[in-house]
Amino acid sequence: MAAIATREFLATIEALYPRQARGIVSPWSLVAATAFSSSNLPEAVPEVFKYALEGVNTHDERQLLVRKLKDALFKSGLLSGYPKAINALSQLHPFIPKELRDTKPLRNLSLPTEAWTQIGQDYFDRTYGDTATTIQSFLKELYPDLGFFSTTFGYGYTYGYFGALSAAETSFTMVAALIANDTPRQVDWHLKGSLRNGATLDEVRAVRQISLDVARASGVVWKNEIPDIEA
Numbered sequence: 001m002a003a004i005a006t007r008e009f010l011a012t013i014e015a016l017y018p019r020q021a022r023g024i025v026s027p028w029s030l031v032a033a034t035a036f037s038s039s040n041l042p043e044a045v046p047e048v049f050k051y052a053l054e055g056v057n058t059h060d061e062r063q064l065l066v067r068k069l070k071d072a073l074f075k076s077g078l079l080s081g082y083p084k085a086i087n088a089l090s091q092l093h094p095f096i097p098k099e100l101r102d103t104k105p106l107r108n109l110s111l112p113t114e115a116w117t118q119i120g121q122d123y124f125d126r127t128y129g130d131t132a133t134t135i136q137s138f139l140k141e142l143y144p145d146l147g148f149f150s151t152t153f154g155y156g157y158t159y160g161y162f163g164a165l166s167a168a169e170t171s172f173t174m175v176a177a178l179i180a181n182d183t184p185r186q187v188d189w190h191l192k193g194s195l196r197n198g199a200t201l202d203e204v205r206a207v208r209q210i211s212l213d214v215a216r217a218s219g220v221v222w223k224n225e226i227p228d229i230e231a
Contacts, residue, residue: 004217005036005047013213014051017206025056025065027169027203028210030072031176035211037073037088038080038180039218045073045088046095059099064164066100071164072173078158079177079186107161113152120156127155127171127193135189167197172207179211180220188227195229204229 010032017028029052036044049069056062070089077085093101125132140147159170171194178187194204208229 004041005044005051007051009217010048010051013210016209016213018200018202023058023061025061025068026052027068027172027207028052029065030068030165030169031172031207031210032214033069033088033092034072034076034173034176035180035214036218037084038076038177039215039220040084041218042084042088042091044218045069045092049092049095062097063100066096067102067106067164068169070102071106071161072169075158075165075170075173076177078154079174080181106163107157116156116160117152118156119160120151120154123160123167124151124155126167127196128189129192129196131189168194168199168203171197171199175204175207176211176214179208179226180215180218182220182222182224184224184227191227191229201229 013032014026014028017026017031020026029048033045033048036042036048049065052065052069053062056065069092073085073088073092124136128135136147136151139150159174162170165173171190174190175187175194178190191204191208194207195201199207208226212226
């Protein structure tokens with residue numbers, strides 16, 4: 001099934017994303033990797049990496065690419081399930097040169113829980129805008145433990161680290177995973193959240209299309225209509 005991720009296919013989806021300045025790691029690759037992982041096609045993830053690696057030149061750019069792909073897969077695990085994230089990371093790992101492999105966590109493990117809660121609240125508010133209070137209350141009402149986990153460990157420890165992915169790229173990761181998962185309510189939330197987190201309309205439309213194309217090529221069949229993003 002990795003044959004789906006041919007150079008021709010990857011070039012096509014890469015071209016959907018607005019062209020980036022030289023030295024910038026384009027988000028198309030993390031969107032594609034997340035979409036393949038969430039579509040349960042982990043063996044395609046190394047193909048994305050190998051193709052994207054050709055477009056970066058310096059050691060720092062290569063290391064940033066690795067960190068972006070790994071952190072995107074890690075973040076997507078909250079939405080698609082960590083078995084899928086683990087499978088994708090395990091497929092990717094052998095293709096990463098040893099000098100580009102991190103040996104220690106990127107996140108600050110000395111931060112207290114209260115700090116992650118504040119980081120999570122800030123990112124939650126930024127992502128959901130004027131709907132944040134309503135959605136957060138909804139999660140707490142469904143199950144208080146879910147509300148706490150979402151703020152502190154979801155939007156805090158997991159999503160709220162921006163040393164690899166930006167706030168917008170984190171939203172892109174969510175969109176890619178949620179489209180493959182066929183969860184339209186949350187797709188709508190995070191298409192809008194991508195804009196609130198600094199992405200342009202053209203970028204968000206490209207992320208949506210890349211996610212759809214990858215999921216469709218991977219065999220995903222949707223029961224629901226996938227929301228679009230409006231200006």
